[in-house]
Amino acid sequence: MAAHQAVLFDVDGTLVDTNYLHVHAWLRAFADEELPVEAWRIHRCIGMDGTSLLHRLCGDVPDEIGERLKQLHSGYYRETAGLMRPLPGARDLLHRVADLGLQVVLATSAPEDELQLTRQVLDCDDVVSAVTMSGDVDTAKPEPGIIEVALDKAGVGPAQAVFVGDAIWDAQACARAAVRCIGVLSGGVGGDELRAAGVVEVFEGPHALLDHLPDSAIGTLLG
């Protein structure tokens, strides 16, 4: 029997309200190293892995400084664990997708310790059938690696899956992997920016997607 069709979910900014906590943690890290980086530029890079984010924001920083920045970010981010909340509708959406007989896959390039935090906040492991994380690939989004690993883990091809994400990088990685991408505004990136990056439709957040599930790209997976 063929594997069940799959919905691949980004986590940060898509299921859990963490993007602005990441921005704040990076702001503090850059301030510690006296690197002036504008907050809005950091925001636009959330969803990339740490190394790609640093390269885009700071150019060629020495490895030693890059490692220090990543550790500072990680420490400051963990400090804000008490502020992490599931986005409205996120849990219900995952349960509904699972109830429809579709696989729920968490497809993120977050480091394992950060993913542990957000999975605890989400508290939906019982309906999650597969998970990717930063260790699964050398290159994160916008490279399509994470999406391809997620498809492999789910045992489906690109046409049997839909991705849900909030970042330009999600849309770009999906375009390269030939997977349809639904965009949500809950990460703070505007709908026009997401559409320009290739998403097929835009919802305010998990709750709005849940309300329109049968008419969305996820609905088309059900045939």
Added chain:
Amino acid sequence: MAAHQAVLFDVDGTLVDTNYLHVHAWLRAFADEELPVEAWRIHRCIGMDGTSLLHRLCGDVPDEIGERLKQLHSGYYRETAGLMRPLPGARDLLHRVADLGLQVVLATSAPEDELQLTRQVLDCDDVVSAVTMSGDVDTAKPEPGIIEVALDKAGVGPAQAVFVGDAIWDAQACARAAVRCIGVLSGGVGGDELRAAGVVEVFEGPHALLDHLPDSAIGTLLG
């Protein structure tokens, strides 16, 4: 002699990189009061005054809770003073505008204590000819009050002024006051959203506006 033409500048997110610090401070305030408010919705409300922001995000909260939220936000915001930076090009832009013989007006609805902080960070009081703040009007942006007070203080009509801002509220208030509004992306709101709200042109931030000053709406003030 007629008053010199004026450029009205929003401060937060336009001249000083504070929008994401405001988001974080509000997130902490809402968490303290156990009110679940999504970060991206807070971000989209930065630039409104505190009372309008609370009404939009929380509906009708009792005055007592509203006051507590504003005080919590204010305290948490001040804690991040060490992270406040002028946006790249902000100081040079204000000096250049003054050198061209135009009035530099800070037109914000921020409370006085917050404005003191950002004016210190900006360190440009020598070229600023007028300032508005929350106490100047009962209703902040998107109502046009702040813009009208700024025009009064500068002694010019709407056609003799251009506004520079980063928020949807700036653009809407300008439209109501018949003042042309230039949008900057440095507050984290996308260019399409700003254009839809009525800005006449968009630049990445103060630096990019400075680079294109003669061709911008500010250039047209010089005739």
